[in-house]
Amino acid sequence: MDADLSSFNDFPAPPLGAASPESSRPHPAVSLRFGVIGMGSVGPVLAAAWRAAGHTLVGVTARSQESRERADAMVPGVDFLAAADLAARVDLLVLTVSDSGLPGLVSQLAESGAFRAGQLVAHTAGAFGLEILAPAQAAGAIPLALHPAQTFSGTSLDLDRLYGTHWAVNAPLALLPVAQALVMDIGGIPAVLPDAARPLYHAALAHGANHLVTLVTQSLRALRVAGIENPAAFIEPLLKAALERAFHEGEAGLSGPIRRGDALTVQGHLEALSRGGWRHPDDSDPSLPLDDLSDLPGAYRAMAAATASRVYARRGLSETQYRELVAVLEEK
Structure with a gap:
């Protein structure tokens, strides 16, 4: 059952940033029998991708009807198996459950004797590394963090x-080429x-x-309340340009009242956001209150304070400008 992974070790690890979709291999060096536990948003996609790449999908687990339907849509004809049964049949077991559910799942599988020597066991949780798979490794399995x-x-x-x-990967040193090859x-x-x-990596991504998402949808709600009929179309060019500048220019790409040290404009923003609670004519669904902007002032204050601090640290604001902004942003 265990696949011969020796040819993976002949595949050189690429330097960071050297790989590209065009340079990815169309067929795997070793075709693995694999299974996926967890049919949330990630599991079905990876199951479909690795199957299309030439690996053999043995089966998946799905706890709800919704997750079964999601799996059926992404990998038609897939077999649904119990977790322990699936683990016993595969060379590569991929765990795509939630972060909170991962420790219990690994312990449960280990206690049932599901892991075996030489088997690859991978998880896709960004906050965890190899240590979460210690019970699998104790049984002789090879842990992969992908x-x-x-x-x-x-x-x-x-x-x-x-x-x-881009993927953050980790594995025992000798098996790093395996983890890298699976991603490529x-x-x-x-x-x-x-x-x-x-932990820091995952915090940065989150x-x-x-x-x-929260920032953009807050802006969309405020624009809608202000009377803009199609707020997404209205603000999309601005947000795309701001994001592009952030990527290419970093903090030097910042514009707006904080960058200019315009405390009066910032004060006006906070006053407008605090008043923004009138009924919008499209607000017919009480579960989606389009007119509710109560979460915006606090978010605006926090982001504006962080922005002002960074601009001041980079000597983009005078002492006076910075103190005026801080005074405006303080909760009254």
């Missing part, structure tokens, strides 16, 4: 997003990240990606 720096919807749209996605099989770009760096 985290894609990407957002997933659980649909076929994600398959295109996988190409060019599906068009990813692997970067070796030690376990000690994982802060950027998750809070970006």
Whole structure:
């Protein structure tokens, strides 16, 4: 059952950033029998991607009807198996459950004797490294930490997003080429990240990606209340330009009232956001209060304070300008 992984070791690890979708191998060096535990938003996509890359999908686990339907849509005809049964049949077991559910799942599988020597066991949790798979490693399995720096919807749209996605990978030193090759099989770009760096790494991704959604949707709500009929179309060019400048210019790409030290404008923003609670004519669903901007003043204050601090530290504001901004941003 165990695959011969020796040819993986002949595959040189690429330097960071050297790999690209075009340079990814269309067929794996070793075709593995694999299974995926967890059919949330990530599991079905990876199951489909690795199967399309030439690996053999033995089966998946799915706890709900919704997750079974998601799996059926992404990998039609897949077999649904119990976790222990699936583990017994595969060379590579991929765990894509939630961060909170991962420790219990690994312990449960270890206690049932599901892991075996030479088997590859991978998880996709960004906050954890190899240590979470210690029970599997104690049984002789080979732990792999494979985290894609990407957002997933659980649909076929994600398959295109996988190409060019960067992955944080870790494995025992001799097996790092295996982890890197698995990522490159599906068009990813692997970067070796030690376990000690994982919490900060994951915090950075969550802060950027998750809070970006909150920030953008807050702006959309405020624009809608202000009377802009199609706020997404209205602000999209601005947000894309700001994001592009942030990537290419860093903090030097900042514009706006904080950068100018315009405390009066910032004060006016806070006053407007605090008043913004009138009924919008499209607000017919009480579960989606389009007119509720109560979360915006606090978020605006926090981000504006962080922005002002960074601009001041880079000597972009005078002492007087900075103190005026701080005074305006303080909760009254």
